[in-house]
Amino acid sequence: MERIECVVIGAGVVGLALARELAMAGREVIILESEDRFGTGTSSRNSEVVHAGMYYAAGTLKASLCPEGNRSLYDYCRARGIAHNRCGKLIVAASPAQLDALRKIQAQAAANGVPEMEWLEGEQAVALEPRLHCVAALFSHSTGIVDSHGLMQALLQDAEDHGAAIVFRSPVTGGAAAEGGVELEVGGDEPMHILAGHVFNCAGLQAREVACAIRGVPAQAIPPLYYAKGNYYSLSGAAPFSRLVYPVPEAAGLGVHLTLDLGGQARFGPDVEWVDTINYDVDPARADGFYAAIRRYWPGLPDGSLQPAYAGIRPKLQGPGDSAKDFLIQGEAGHGVKGLWNLLGIESPGLTACLTLARLVAAQAGLRQQVG
DSSP states (O other), X not given: OEEEEEEEEOOSHHHHHHHHHHHHTTOOEEEEOSSSSSOOSGGGSSOOEEXXXXXXXXXXXXXXXXXXXXXXXXXXXXXXXXXXXXXXXXEXXXXXXXXXXXXXXXXXXXXXXXXXXXXXXXXXXXXXXXXXXXXXXXXXXXXXXXXXXXXHHHHHHHHHHTTOEEESSOOEEEEEEETTEEEEEEOSSSOEEEEEEEEEEOOGGGHHHHHHTEETSOGGGSOOOEEEEEEEEEESSSOSOSSEEEESOBTTBOOSEEEEOXXXXXXXXXXXXXXXXOOOOOOGGGGHHHHHHHHTTOTTOOTTOEEEEEEEEEEXXXXXXXXXXXXXXXXXXXXXXXXXEEEESOOTTTTTTHHHHHHHHHHHTTOOTTOO
């Protein structure tokens, strides 16, 4: 049986950031990825937004990690030449009835230490974006977009440059608590058994499945995971705005918002569609429900201008109708298995917070001592 100091399960953005953090701390690291390339799940099927952190309840991991992650991510992108655009975001109140909700977001941003938040009256916002309709807006100057593939490529390169190795087509099919760590059963082209001193379950949509496959972990210790599918639609023609535009949030999501890719193409979404299985098909008919929502802040949206783009699935710890839940970093105290760390419910702002989340997990595992 092969012995390894650290195994990271899952090569999404959080798994790659954690592997980089551990490798740069001088640790021996192997990344196990069930697919044939990195970042095929949630990490590559999202809005690619660098969030500022104004939505999350004070005291949560999301609230503490996102603002710091925003700064760290921009610094990293500049240092590594990763394409990004700090374009800013307008959160808009389309009617007077939404002003109280917008004020609450402003207060939450202040409580979370989010910088560069500016209140704009309707005419000020329209001066920035002439096609916009709103009675007021919050302008988040530090929100932006990033090339998620380029980011993951850089994280993996850094990890490999410091000795980490990645093994594709290597799903973890089982495991057990063992003397000296966790024994993992790995399937794929070349099945193997690994004894790892530290295992970090960063499997995203499959994280609960992986956690439940480790013998010795009580089933009741692993909370349910819910799949919230988000459908995106692209806009034919030129983008109407140069900044991201978000409505006041809705339950379980941030509303049908407008984001831009790095080429300037506009896209709308995601919505919230609760699903039981992973399926990335986008129903063209769902776009019918987008038009009314978008026209609250962009009345000029032409009929028939939305086409299916792509879909992503968010791994949520809350189900339909439940209140929002935080990231869950679950170590031995949560499940009883020494050396196993489950990262559960890592949805937005996981992309923004990947570097700070990686630092936190490595520190909690006591593996950052060698960082200089």
